[in-house]
Amino acid sequence: MSSSTPEEAPATHPRLDPTGPGLDWLDDILGDTALPRAQNRVADVIIRNPQLASYAEIAEIAAHAEVNNSTVVRTAQTLGFHGWPDLQRELRSRYLVKISTEDTLVQHGEHSTPLTAALTRDIENLRLTLDANSAEDVEATIATLAAAKSILVVGHGSYAAPASVMAHLGSTMGYPISLESRAGVHLVTSTNTLGPGDVMVVINIWRSIGQMIVAAEAAHRAGATIIAISDMRRGRLATIAEHLLVVPSEGIAFFQSVTATTSVVYGLLAGMQAAHPERSRETIRRSQQLWKELGVHLD
Amino acid sequence: MSSSTPEEAPATHPRLDPTGPGLDWLDDILGDTALPRAQNRVADVIIRNPQLASYAEIAEIAAHAEVNNSTVVRTAQTLGFHGWPDLQRELRSRYLVKISTEDTLVQHGEHSTPLTAALTRDIENLRLTLDANSAEDVEATIATLAAAKSILVVGHGSYAAPASVMAHLGSTMGYPISLESRAGVHLVTSTNTLGPGDVMVVINIWRSIGQMIVAAEAAHRAGATIIAISDMRRGRLATIAEHLLVVPSEGIAFFQSVTATTSVVYGLLAGMQAAHPERSRETIRRSQQLWKELGVHLD
DNA sequence: CTGGTATTGCAATTTCAATTGCAAATTTTG
DNA sequence: CAAAATTTGCAATTGAAATTGCAATACCAG
Known part of the structure; x- marks a missing residue:
């Protein structure tokens, strides 16, 4: 914790x-x-x-x-x-006090568009993320991921986005990692594959989604390790999570932002790559080869 | 005087x-x-x-x-x-909202975990995004989206993530918007539904993915308006795009970052909401009602 | 299932901050 | 240097936001 x-x-x-x-x-x-x-x-x-x-x-x-x-x-x-x-x-x-240590401020463009609002808000979210997570927590989380027998990433709605990035790039670098962004029977099936040595990454921002919590608790009971990425330190998820990374999620309109979460995911991925450089290198090489053969890219 | x-x-x-x-x-x-x-x-x-x-x-x-x-x-x-x-x-x-980021960065500059590296890099990406897009471009893009008969968002791989956020939240607020994150026959089918008055949002960072470009060109010929979100100002995509938003995408390991893209998507969504506030309000209200009935949230 | 308790929403009330009219003070100008 | 004009401070007024009493509702224990 x-x-x-x-x-x-x-x-x-x-x-x-x-x-x-x-x-x-x-x-x-x-x-x-x-x-x-x-x-x-x-x-x-x-x-x-x-x-x-x-x-x-x-x-x-x-x-x-x-x-x-x-x-x-x-x-x-x-x-x-x-x-x-x-x-x-x-x-x-x-x-x-935190956001303005001194009267250092950046004067930007005249007009305030929704875009500048979104960007400045997300910059602030990223800065807060720096404060909210200790180096030890991060390193421990990465170590757990690097040692996992298999990894299941769970996220719904908007939060499926960072989850998919994690699963996509994670498997690109050779990790046994998969995504579950669906609920109901799919979530049940995926969860039931987990046991000791496996890791479940739960990305749960905003309100707790019932099924996700229940699934995480089931996985926890089955012996899997839970890594939570959340905007709250407390709650049922925090209780069962071995590692908890906190990400601010304040958005500009009615929705919350997953930007900080995405960035955290990149941090974890980079750590995972550093943990198994040879594996990553080899897998990435093969991927690129295959891309080439399939003619995926233009240039 | x-x-x-x-x-x-x-x-x-x-x-x-x-x-x-x-x-x-x-x-x-x-x-x-x-x-x-x-x-x-x-x-x-x-x-x-x-x-x-x-x-x-x-x-x-x-x-x-x-x-x-x-x-x-x-x-x-x-x-x-x-x-x-x-x-x-x-x-x-x-x-x-516009406080300098420098002091926090200095504070965390010493021991760099992969997480701080990722966050720092993404903060920089967001700041560059502020400079890279003019208020006029942004407003024009939002206007196009707000007036669209229907919207198709296309993004593959990691870039499916911001695309899915856009489609998800966009439809939450009542826009006729959908996602196509698959290639091949699916992409063909989705693209063929587009015509004059429709908008295709192409999220294409890093290398051009052949099928996406070709699909965008087809949609363009069919009379649809193309909005591109890309890290390049030039190229085949830029040529056919009515609006082009530029997002830096430098990442910390072998992968590119979609963080800035995600933030830009939030900016567009906020603008879209402001353009049709009543529609959004009504749809969001109904969504919340349904969530409640389905018992999705724990609280 | 029923009675009791705790919690929430609505609407009336209270409180407090922002504004403005007016007179005193200051500054400017002939 | 004196009169006019401007600016400021004080105190009353206006207006809006925060709070609370009360009734309805939801929750819980027996």
Whole structure:
């Protein structure tokens, strides 16, 4: 499991350590407090969209969580704050400190298109990813992957995208790796092939998708090692995961972003290649040969 | 007008590093408007503490400038904004989202795990993407997508990932959009459905994949509009493409990165949503309803 | 299945920040 | 140097956002 979260931050307002990475402090508070369903949704929205939460007003948070305004207020109060502005102040002091150490800023183009919004947001997500994962966690994850007898990557919806990249490039470099982006009976079948020595990589951002969690738990019971890539440190997935990599996923519209996840996948793949360079080299050579013979590429 | 410190006073901000990149746009506005003494103090405070100014409320700014609240409001109005919140919104969009990445990169530069390498590289890719595409190109591309009768997104291999994100989220928000990530007979069939009014989005990075180019040319001849997302400005694809968005794709190992492409896709999607907000809202609502009924999410 | 408890949503209320009218103070100009 | 014009500060007003009381709903235990 992840190696973060020092003990010293109790449930009572931790107004200390503004240097700590990520939103661990909120995770800590949440760990001690059992929130009701709707309020939990609010907390999730805050953790996943810290940028939004640090300046948005209640109505916007409520909309994101699909909850009434008052629930947002009550969530803040349940967590020990006086109200939303109080929680928001804390959020800002924790979060904004990180994103602007000094008044270094880049002036870019005049017009703000959706594209620049998307790019700047994703740059920020990547930067946060740097902070959110320790070198040890990453190395340990890569070691597990490199030693795996077989690897199954699971991701649904948008999150099938990074999953497919991982499976595609992983097998291109000779790893026994496959993708399961479907649910239902397919997921069952794929999961049942796993046992000790096998690894299941669960890419699960945004809300937990029930079937994925259940499948991961089944694989875990069967002896497989679970690697989770998620935007949350807590939850059922985090519990059973041997390794957990945290990726921010805040997007610009109604959807979350998988950009940081994709980049993390590349990091893992590069590590996997370094772990078995000869295997990769050989397989890639053969692939290129085959591409050539099939005339896949033009030039 | 004009006596003691007339035109130079607004343009010169004493403690602001003149070499560093700053709030040029504010400087520009200030250059045109001669502000009275107290209001000038307010402007200085804003320029020196953009982070503070982007979320603080009037009273705090007033305190920093040692000025009455109303002066802050009037400064904003003198600068052409409706009031303080209006100016603050602008500040946020200009400053908060665009923070320099350099300090974090320095912090993590020492011990480079594959993950930091991947993230750093992708941050650079995203920054290059900012420069590589003009606002006009982007807006024109979005307009084309928003007006399309139907949209087919084509991408193979790793590049199927951003393609699937686009198709998935696009249809989530009600667009008639579909994905073709397979070659051969499938590609032929999909391509043949296209005609005038239809749009084909070709995501083609790295080498040109023969079948994709040929398919795009066929669609083009049939009257469909081609949108290309590529890492090259020239070539057969660029020739037939109505719109071309350029994305750097340098990766860290033997593979190319689709991170920037993914981010660009998000930008396009956000623009598409803005173009048909009502359609999106309705479709998303129905999706959420269905998710609920199917019990997809755990929460 | 039923009664009790906890949670949520709605709407009224309260609170607080932003703005503006007006008078005092400052600066500018003849 | 004095009168006009501009700017500023104070205090009242406006407006909007956050909170809370209450009823409906969902959840849970027996």
